[in-house]
Amino acid sequence: MERQKIHNSTRTAPSGGAIKNVVLLNIPAKDFSLIRPHLEAIDLPPQLILDEPGENIEYAHFLNEGLASLVVLTSDGRSVEVAIVGKEGMVGTPLAVGLDRGPYRTIMQIAGSGLRIKSRLLEQTLQHSPELRLILNRFVLIQGLQIAQIAACNRLHEIEQRLARWLLMCQDRVESDLLPVTHEFLAQMLGTGRPSVSLAAGILQRASMIENLRGTVKILNRKKLEEAACECYRAIQHFNGGLGIR
Amino acid sequence: MERQKIHNSTRTAPSGGAIKNVVLLNIPAKDFSLIRPHLEAIDLPPQLILDEPGENIEYAHFLNEGLASLVVLTSDGRSVEVAIVGKEGMVGTPLAVGLDRGPYRTIMQIAGSGLRIKSRLLEQTLQHSPELRLILNRFVLIQGLQIAQIAACNRLHEIEQRLARWLLMCQDRVESDLLPVTHEFLAQMLGTGRPSVSLAAGILQRASMIENLRGTVKILNRKKLEEAACECYRAIQHFNGGLGIR
DNA sequence: CCCCTTCGGTTCGTTGGCGAACAGACATCC
DNA sequence: GGATGTCTGTTCGCCAACGAACCGAAGGGG
Numbered sequence: 313m314e315r316q317k318i319h320n321s322t323r324t325a326p327s328g329g330a331i332k333n334v335v336l337l338n339i340p341a342k343d344f345s346l347i348r349p350h351l352e353a354i355d356l357p358p359q360l361i362l363d364e365p366g367e368n369i370e371y372a373h374f375l376n377e378g379l380a381s382l383v384v385l386t387s388d389g390r391s392v393e394v395a396i397v398g399k400e401g402m403v404g405t406p407l408a409v410g411l412d413r414g415p416y417r418t419i420m421q422i423a424g425s426g427l428r429i430k431s432r433l434l435e436q437t438l439q440h441s442p443e444l445r446l447i448l449n450r451f452v453l454i455q456g457l458q459i460a461q462i463a464a465c466n467r468l469h470e471i472e473q474r475l476a477r478w479l480l481m482c483q484d485r486v487e488s489d490l491l492p493v494t495h496e497f498l499a500q501m502l503g504t505g506r507p508s509v510s511l512a513a514g515i516l517q518r519a520s521m522i523e524n525l526r527g528t529v530k531i532l533n534r535k536k537l538e539e540a541a542c543e544c545y546r547a548i549q550h551f552n553g554g555l556g557i558r
Numbered sequence: 559m560e561r562q563k564i565h566n567s568t569r570t571a572p573s574g575g576a577i578k579n580v581v582l583l584n585i586p587a588k589d590f591s592l593i594r595p596h597l598e599a600i601d602l603p604p605q606l607i608l609d610e611p612g613e614n615i616e617y618a619h620f621l622n623e624g625l626a627s628l629v630v631l632t633s634d635g636r637s638v639e640v641a642i643v644g645k646e647g648m649v650g651t652p653l654a655v656g657l658d659r660g661p662y663r664t665i666m667q668i669a670g671s672g673l674r675i676k677s678r679l680l681e682q683t684l685q686h687s688p689e690l691r692l693i694l695n696r697f698v699l700i701q702g703l704q705i706a707q708i709a710a711c712n713r714l715h716e717i718e719q720r721l722a723r724w725l726l727m728c729q730d731r732v733e734s735d736l737l738p739v740t741h742e743f744l745a746q747m748l749g750t751g752r753p754s755v756s757l758a759a760g761i762l763q764r765a766s767m768i769e770n771l772r773g774t775v776k777i778l779n780r781k782k783l784e785e786a787a788c789e790c791y792r793a794i795q796h797f798n799g800g801l802g803i804r
Numbered sequence: 805c806c807c808c809t810t811c812g813g814t815t816c817g818t819t820g821g822c823g824a825a826c827a828g829a830c831a832t833c834c
Numbered sequence: 835g836g837a838t839g840t841c842t843g844t845t846c847g848c849c850a851a852c853g854a855a856c857c858g859a860a861g862g863g864g
Contacts, residue, residue, distance in 0.1 A: 526842075
């Protein structure tokens with residue numbers, strides 16, 4: 313068990329880079345050897361779109377660093393984020409159950425890198441690895457719980473709390489205290505207008521929880537920020553308990 | 559293929575009742591015989607609570623008629639519905655991936671009946687039926703898509719549209735034009751106050767789409783109601799395409 | 805028959821959030 | 835150093851939604 317852990321922590325991609333993605337690290341060694349040759353290292357700059365709603369999903373992505381958002385778009389051009397995926401999961405969940413498209417846009421929020429695998433090759437691998445299949449299906453469910461909590465949060469809580477929640481969830485998946493996001497972008501994620509975000513961010517700043525810099529938000533006091541956030545943050549954190557997030 | 563269909567449509571529970579649940583009908587015959595002896599018929603009166611957040615899920619439920627809601631509760635006593643489950647799915651999705659509890663309350667919305675199976679027995683069955691496992695996991699994903707759409711809807715659309723959407727989704731899963739729900743209950747589902755519901759329902763009534771009776775809403779004009787609903791209704795309907803809902 | 809509960813309809817004052825708009829700060833490029 | 839574009843801070847008027855409250859109607863039980 314201990315040896316397995318050590319082995320996991322030094323698992324490498326074909327390109328030689330260390331793997332940090334929790335899903336990949338949790339695959340049993342024998343099954344990892346099945347998938348490893350098909351993995352392809354990929355750089356993931358901010359705003360890169362990984363999947364579009366209704367379009368064929370070519371690759372499954374496993375992040376090592378950075379942060380992707382699942383976003384629902386409406387016909388009038390507005391948008392809301394419904395889930396966040398970092399190194400704890402997988403992007404392209406429909407592939408896990410043999411479907412080839414989903415209804416959301418998946419977009420890189422914070423730059424990073426990861427590994428990708430052709431959908432057809434993932435499917436082949438899944439047929440020989442029930443363990444991987446279980447891991448992915450479990451992630452699909454957990455992600456559903458996260459989405460449900462955000463659904464409730466979107467309805468019941470106010471912008472200030474939701475902003476605090478978002479900043480915390482974001483920082484949980486990034487090393488730094490500096491989150492490179494603009495208010496405009498936050499507005500799209502929170503499904504609101506930009507002035508509302510600036511207003512809420514101003515309040516948090518005056519309470520010295522954060523500092524608003526140009527194009528980035530700096531976390532000054534995590535503890536106070538957690539108090540300002542709604543219970544949804546704790547709830548989501550709890551779902552992810554087994555997935556290696558904090 | 560055709561014979562299979564005919565067989566499916568006459569599949570019966572141990573109690574002798576006909577099965578209408580789409581998940582159960584789609585299980586291959588050989589695997590259905592595995593699960594059949596463990597199924598137990600159950601009557602499902604309105605307001606019956608099937609699962610509570612954080613508590614052990616004893617049974618998986620497969621509805622034949624009626625309608626259940628997944629509801630997220632907050633600490634201040636408010637609530638929102640995040641998904642609806644009828645005969646197209648399963649209640650107790652965490653069991654499908656070997657987890658034993660979830661974060662939502664599952665409550666019967668419209669009276670009905672169904673079949674249930676002990677969680678331990680379902681788990682045993684799953685180990686011998688990859689087909690059933692795939693069907694359930696696929697449902698878990700589809701339900702996630704539904705929740706995501708509702709998450710967006712909760713944020714971006716107004717009560718009137720959301721109410722119309724809810725009524726349509728409800729009627730899709732019930733034979734009658736009469737939906738036995740109170741405004742108070744609708745308020746809890748839509749995560750809003752009761753007056754807001756009465757107001758919106760009044761508008762829909764004056765447009766002769768519905769009629770508000772005591773304790774029930776009558777659908778008068780489905781077509782107009784669909785026009786009044788937001789795009790989310792169509793989207794969710796589309797996800798369920800393969801699941802036997804309309 | 806009357807009482808009592810449940811529900812629907814409506815009101816009213818308050819508020820959070822929205823969209824549009826503008827001004828100032830900062831960064832980059834020439 | 836000046837011009838341009840991006841980003842933040844802030845204002846203002848407007849509207850949807852909220853919570854509390856009250857009334858009246860409908861239904862059920864004694």
